[in-house]
Structure formats: structure tokens, C-alpha cells
Amino acid sequence: MQNKVSIIIPAFNVEAYVERGIESALGQTYENVELVMVDDGSSDGTWGVIERYASDNRVKCARQANSGVSKARNHALSMATGDYAVFLDSDDWLELDTCDQLVRMRRKHPNMLVAADAYFVTMDGGREGRKAQGTNLAARTFTPDEAICEFGVFNSVHIGSSCYKLFSMDIIEKNHIRFDERISHTEDGLFVFDYLKCCAGLYYEPIPLWNILERPGSATTSGYTHKMLSSLDAIGQMISRPGNSPDAIAHLEAFRAHEALRILGLGIDSGDMTEDDRRALLDALADGKVDRARLSGVDKVRLALYPNAPAFLSRVFNGFVAHAKKGGN
Template structure:
């Protein structure tokens, strides 16, 4: 049995589509675990409307954040396998069947699939995979592709796990970027890992999500996570050190772009700018960076006010 864990918090606009996509799976041996994390809208009521089904478990709890909700789902899940789906996303009808098929044929602990990004308010292009490809990859290759966002990412979604992976692993409660904070624990506990080109997970990038919310100092935990990955690569996978350093700088640019729009974070923006400037030799010499990042570095050399001017123009036209 597969346990499908869905944390729910104030997603009344999206929740029914998510739940219905799970209930209409071609693979039938699953339980749906809905964790209502103290929603203040009608999300909890929508969950309860599905409460008469034998394969649905509903928990209402005090708000504790995404990591806490996922942990609760792990603790009460009864399946041999676990997959996470965010409550504003949805999946194709053959999602569970395809990932389970790959897991069985490759005899692995984790299957990592592709996914389709959907930007709220924009037309959806569903790239249906016609020829299913899959195979085992090493942990080193898994890290490399995650760090470079080469077809797979650190997200906990769009993956199927043997439940034993989470016997001694939990998401870090109260921290943003919970996925990148846990990914090394998950990968290191796996015996074997497989990837597939199958894309049956639809990831909605909505303006009200965590990724698009305003900057706050708690976001800096992202750099703690990337620094741990750099150290892990140095210790166990030295061939991936450059990729880990690239991801660290990439995340620094991301945080700078979010912090620079608010003058109260000028000191933090200055620190992030300094980090990028100090790594300019690496940025200019590494083939992992493109011209956009090199130009951004040159602009940063001119100072934060100049960078802020160009950032606003770039951000408006993305």
C-alpha cells in the first residue's frame, strides 16, 4: 500500500482538484492522509466531505507548518511506501501506478520522477511522456542532478519512497526550505535510487505560496542547508563540490533578489552582495553559470543601488 500524504493549509481554491486527482488513480492500493494544519478557511470542511471513504484518513491539528504536518502524516501512515503531494498541486491518473511500476522493476528505495511547472494565471502546457524511460542512478549522480536542477530537484514531492527511509528521518519543524534541509538525510538512507522521465506531477507555482512570499530573515536558513551540502560533497562526493558551490551561489542570488526590494533588509542584502562579489572568480570561471549570472555579478560590483534598479526591471519582465 502507498500512503499519499497531503498537508492542507488554507487552500480551499485548489484542494478539491488535488484530492480528486488522487482518488481517480489507476493504482487502487493506497490511503490518502489529509493533514489539516489548522486552516482558517473552508479547507478543513472540504477534507471532512471525503471522510466517509475507507481509504481516507483525516487529521485536524493546530497549525505547526508544512514540516510538522508532513511529520504527522508519516507517523500515522500505514503504507509500505510514501509519497508527498502538496495540496495546491495535482497528479495524472497513472501517477501512483507508474512510480510503483518503476520502483518494482528497478528494486530501489526511492523513485524520482519529472514534473510539470504550472504558473498560476498562465496557460497550461501538459507535456505527456510518450516513452517511459527509467533506470538506477548512483547517489553521486542523484546529488549532482539535484544541485544543478537537471531534470530533478530537492523537492520532497514527485517521488515515491520506501517507508523505511523515514524510520529515523523527520522534516525540521519551523524551518523554511524544509525539502533541501532533509534531502541529504533521505538520499543517504537509500540503498538504491531510480529516476524516470515520466512527468505526472503538476506543480502549481502560485503567487501566495511560500516561494513567492515576501522576504524574512528566516529565509537565510537556505544558505545553512547549501553549506551543509557543500561539506557533505567535500566529505563523500568530491566530484560534486563545484555543483554544490553553484547551488549555494544560485540560492544567494535568489535571497538577494527577495531581500533587496525592502529597505529594512539592506544590511542583509549587503552581506549577500559581499558573498557573491567574493566568489566572482568562481562565477566567471565555472561553466555552470550562464551570462545572466555573470552580468548580475558585474552589476553588483557597481553597488546595491545600481543592482536594485536593474533587478526591478528584470523582475517586472520575467
């Protein structure tokens, strides 16, 4: 009998988008799936869309007061009855053979976290454009430390995301792995990190199995908020976990500096960053633990620019970087 795959969707105010993800989950070519959805206190018609599927015996759904994506995912994990878990954001959708492909990979590498890739989907005048990510990469296995040293690496395997992966529920439950509900950014990276500490490593194939929609107002396109600073707490927890190699610790320190610089840049661009937040971010860059040779060229410029230069110069530089990155997509 096929192992069961629990597809987990946390949802918040995505009335116009969530149906596509639901249909992609229920339309999987892999037969033994369940869909577990938790509405995180939506104020639009999201729950009404979810309720339309409640009569399907493959669907479990629940509502909670708005408490954040980490609590919604944890709620869903407590409801899940599958052998494996797949996480899908509520405005994204799966390729119809996603579970078949992931289970195939898991059978080849039974003691590893298995990971695939995604299509990056943009909207232009009502028309969708899709570009496969990972096209320059090759199938590869990583030890846990090697995988950790990919966190935050641009144009690499998306190891820091809870999407694109198939998790063993046995490993999750035996090791009491959950999303930290105090953290709202990089919470999924911390979840993956803790999982990697409990398995043999990661196996990756550059097959696009997720569709990631870029849309205004999504978590990936939102501007600066104070909650972003919780990302530094998440990485701090990774650094403090026992068993890290010196190389992994050095990489995570550089990753933490990158996050501080990225958030600081967003705050400068927004003009809404408080002085307390600015000081906290600068303090994270001044602790003397970062091997600057591990920083990218862009981060080295940011590090020289942000603490002392006028805000308008930082904004000009940020605009140049954003334009160059968009051209690369």
C-alpha cells in the same frame, strides 16, 4: 497483495484548491492507497473541505497549530501506514496513474529513489494552460553523488523537491529521516539529500505525473521573506554531512552561492530586505569556497552587480532575467 502507497498532503489556507488534489489521490488507478492530510492551522475553510473526506476509510486527517510545512509533513509521516510515501502540495494534483507508474519504476529499480516529472500549469483569464517539463530529458539512473550534483541545476531533473518521487517508508523509518522543522525553504531538498545518502541512487523517467499550479500567493510565487535565508542553513547541513565527494561538496558550495544570489535579488526587488539580511547574504558569497566556474552566466553577473551597483540597476537586470525565463516557459 499490492504495496500500500501513502499520499501525503500538508495544507494551509487552500480552501479553493485542495479538493482537486484530494480527488486526484483518491481516484488513483493504483488501488492500495491511503491519503494522509494535515491541516497546518488554516484560518479559511480548508479543514471543512478535508473533513468531508474523513469518512472514507482510506483517509487519515489531523489538524495542528500553524507550525510550518515541515512539521505538517512530519506529522503526516507519523500517521502513515504505507510501504511507500508520495508528497503532494495542497494546490497541486496528480495524474490518475501516478502511483501505478511510480511503483512500476520502483519494481525495475528496487533499491533506488524513483522520480518522474510534472506539468507546469498556468492560468490565463480563467483558462488553464499545461506544459510538460522534462521533455528534453531522457530516462536515467544517478548514483547518490551524481544526483546531489543536480541540485539547483536549471532545466534539469527536479531532484531537490520532495514531490515527483516515490520514497520507501522502510528507508525513512530505519534511518530516522524527517523534515527539519527549523527550516522553511529547501527543507524538502535536505530531506531528499538525506534519503539519497541511504539508498543506491535515483532513477528518473521524464513522465509528467504531477500538476504544479502557479498561482498568486503560493510558496513558489511569493516574494522575499526573511525565512528564505533558512535555505542557506539547509544547504550548509548538506555540505557538512559525512561521505560527500569533493565534487559534490564543490557543487553544493556553488548551489549555496546561487541561492544566496537568488534570495538577494528577491530582496533587492522587494525593497523590504533588512541590512542584517543583506549582510548575511553577502557574507555567504564572500567565504571564498565557491568555484566560480561552476556558476551560471546569470549568477556571475549577479555576483558582480548586487554587492556594489545601485539597486535600480539590479532591478533592471532582474526584470530582464524574469522576462527571459517567462519566455522560456
